[in-house]
Amino acid sequence: MTCPDAPASFTLGYVPGVTPGKWVRVWAERVPDVPLELVQVSPADAAGLVRERNADAVLLRLPIDRTGLHAIPLYTETTVVVMPKDHYLAAADEIAESDISDSVLLHPLDDTLDWPGPPGVPAAHRPATTAEAVELVAAGVGLLVVPQSLARLHHRRDLTYRPFPDAPQSRVALSWPEDETTDLMEQFIGIVRGRTVNSTRGRAQPPAEPKRATARKPRPQQTNRHRQSARKPRRRS
Numbered sequence: 001m002t003c004p005d006a007p008a009s010f011t012l013g014y015v016p017g018v019t020p021g022k023w024v025r026v027w028a029e030r031v032p033d034v035p036l037e038l039v040q041v042s043p044a045d046a047a048g049l050v051r052e053r054n055a056d057a058v059l060l061r062l063p064i065d066r067t068g069l070h071a072i073p074l075y076t077e078t079t080v081v082v083m084p085k086d087h088y089l090a091a092a093d094e095i096a097e098s099d100i101s102d103s104v105l106l107h108p109l110d111d112t113l114d115w116p117g118p119p120g121v122p123a124a125h126r127p128a129t130t131a132e133a134v135e136l137v138a139a140g141v142g143l144l145v146v147p148q149s150l151a152r153l154h155h156r157r158d159l160t161y162r163p164f165p166d167a168p169q170s171r172v173a174l175s176w177p178e179d180e181t182t183d184l185m186e187q188f189i190g191i192v193r194g195r196t197v198n199s200t201r202g203r204a205q206p207p208a209e210p211k212r213a214t215a216r217k218p219r220p221q222q223t224n225r226h227r228q229s230a231r232k233p234r235r236r237s
Contacts (some may be wrong), residue, residue, distance in 0.1 A: 013049045024036055082137050104142030174192055
């Protein structure tokens, strides 16, 4: 149940590759009278979306400038190398940094991995977007290192990818304005953290009532007559 003065909707931004569908379904079950509106946003504009109050919250990739924002890390993605299907590295189960030290590595401007740049030989220019970099991989220009969700998002039949454990990993987080943790925001935080509908975490709890001490009834003492009658008679030999 929402408050009478609750807003007409809850707006959630998300960057490419992040799939909020499961959380949207839970929201519809728990808060059916407040529609959740989705807005896709570029990685560069994700933090600004909530900082400028154009969304109530946003699912983005860390690191970001957290000034004025809350950010709860949700999960860590596997990093992969995207390559043509006929590339010799496609035969490997995973890629080591030494495997690509002599390869051209594309570094798109919207890269969200926390590193100065990929190893290997830098390309002649940096593609503007990950989508453009994928096209260059398909054209045989070089290889691309991205979070696995982006490799899936830009999947092509002529490309494949392999895990790259030596690279930094991407962390997906939920972010919202520091001074606006509303009841609806608490609802969504509970959903993404997997709290049940009856969970009271984060809410003020009434103090527990002290247990009342119950007086124990004294045990009746046995009289000498009762003690004597309880004894077994001794047999005479």
